[in-house]
Amino acid sequence: MPKFLHTADWQMGRTYSRFDTEDGAALVEARYEAIERLAALATEHQCDAVLVAGDVFDAQTVSDRTIRRVFNATRGFDGPWVMLPGNHDAALAESVWTRAKRLDAVPKNVYLALESGVTPLPEQGIAVLSAPLTQRHTYGDLTQPFDDMETPPELLRIGLAHGSVQGLLPEDIDSTNPIAPDRTETAKLDYLGLGDWHGVREINARTWYSGTPEPERFRNNDAGYVLIVDIKEPGATPKVTRHETARYQWHQWRESLSVPSDLDELLHRISQLPEASVLDLKLAGTLTLAGDQKLTEALSIAEARYRAVTCDRTRLQLEPTDDDISALLADGYLGEVVQELRESQQAVDKGSDAEVARDALAILASLLKPKDAEVAQ
Template structure:
């Protein structure tokens, strides 16, 4: 006999994506709600005994009432028990988002809001969830300490639920607030400790895991976009943990050195290899090097093409320069301001003067029009 739970965390519903404007940001924001629906369907399909959400269900206390209703409405698709834990983004403060949810009458009967540090007993499953809700954004003490002394009726399998940073385990860039003891699963005799706050799937020890966010939300997360299916033997023993991919959008951080036409073609190949559909790829692209006017024109066409196909393409090109070759300048012989600009660049080059970047960009625009006409 086994007990099966779905462990997820860090939904951050209502996340703004301020650096991704317009329709792209709206699509990413809306997908987080769609992912909640996908989690409910996953829980139903896997016939789990409970779903545990380890904090940061909401991105902020200020999310709108409609957003609150939308979240809880989607939980109805899986009728088994859900246990939702307040994290640092949605801490159980006075007049919290959780209070509003209850006042709105939005919380279904099978959804448990673990806003106080006391056991949640799921009798049908024989599961006792020990929650460590954050009751303010930053707690200096380990709020899981009470697990060690928790009084639980006989016959229940103990699982901890917490949101914070495992002391001495996470990388240096992790938030040091809300500490959690590295050995908490052992000292509290837990079958499993379900954690949130770290946005990538990460095993701490045999009985302690971070689920990570189920929908990728940044370029820097390591192994995001999963939910954990956890199998707990009733007779004890190590839990079985399987990561299930749940993300729709995939975020990529790329860097490309550009010096010739083949490099531009290679960049197009890299973008094409990110995965299908292209509309589910979010890309942060850094460019450096130096291109001729003709190759820069080809690059601009490539970026315009892929910018329209990808969900979002952010380009940083401050380290990419443009140079005019003799062939570039010769191609602009003729009359009018294009020829005048070309002649000035020739004279400057003959005098040993460095090319002016702004003038080169203006010439590039003219070059493209000349080539097209």
């Protein structure tokens, strides 16, 4: 019974400049660890091969070190690997793949499917029909030649491609690199392993996207898995099981705050996240000064607990209550300043001035709070 692991969209060499240097480095390292985990999975489940459906690398210009590290990470599985160029690492005349060959970085058990054709793996009972991208964007279906490719009858016909299945993915998905939804039927494929969609997605019983093994963005599309595929014999229906490989979970929340309970609920949800989380918050609405200080403290704790936390407060307006003002002891001139900042936030012609006013209110509150605490003592 041939069994293989299907993965794609490793995007090695990807950087995370939006995060702090420490967090970005950890997210990069997690991608190498993901390759090591899937290699271990392939060995543990006694897979016959690992098939990578494109975008092994994030760009043609990745460093030599990245190239070497990627192939080093595959050492945990001694069986054959078949790697397909995708739109990020297309098989150009001069590409990341030709550099890998010059570096002598490609292990003997790794097959680079740089041309359309068949990679026979007779010992594994598999014939891999490959449709590599030789440029970033194409407008013809590169899997069409599968219909005419001949393979030994005793071997499974496994297609490997990178692109968009037409008519079945969301409308905002890139329309280039099209793939016919009935390719498994026309080409008599036992299975078609796809890359480009970064989450697990079943197109039909024989056609699957594996998604990326380590999430790298906030899209909620079931990323962080690989697929192990069992097919008893040519013509049999595949048994597809997914296995989690993600180190980090990515969460993107868009929240509107209007009453104190909204903030309490948000902070409770933040506290319940697993430690291996990447959190991106964008907040809107209104918040009291006391609530803003509570939020700031909670985010400071979260930043130390989780992998990465970012928070955009540009649409969050501070509305000090009478209790806020009283707690600040903002009498006289300070009271006038607070009132002026409140009015600046509420100006009809909002812009950078409103943001400055909001930030100034928050800073003023933080500076005056210790003084208030000393008086209370």
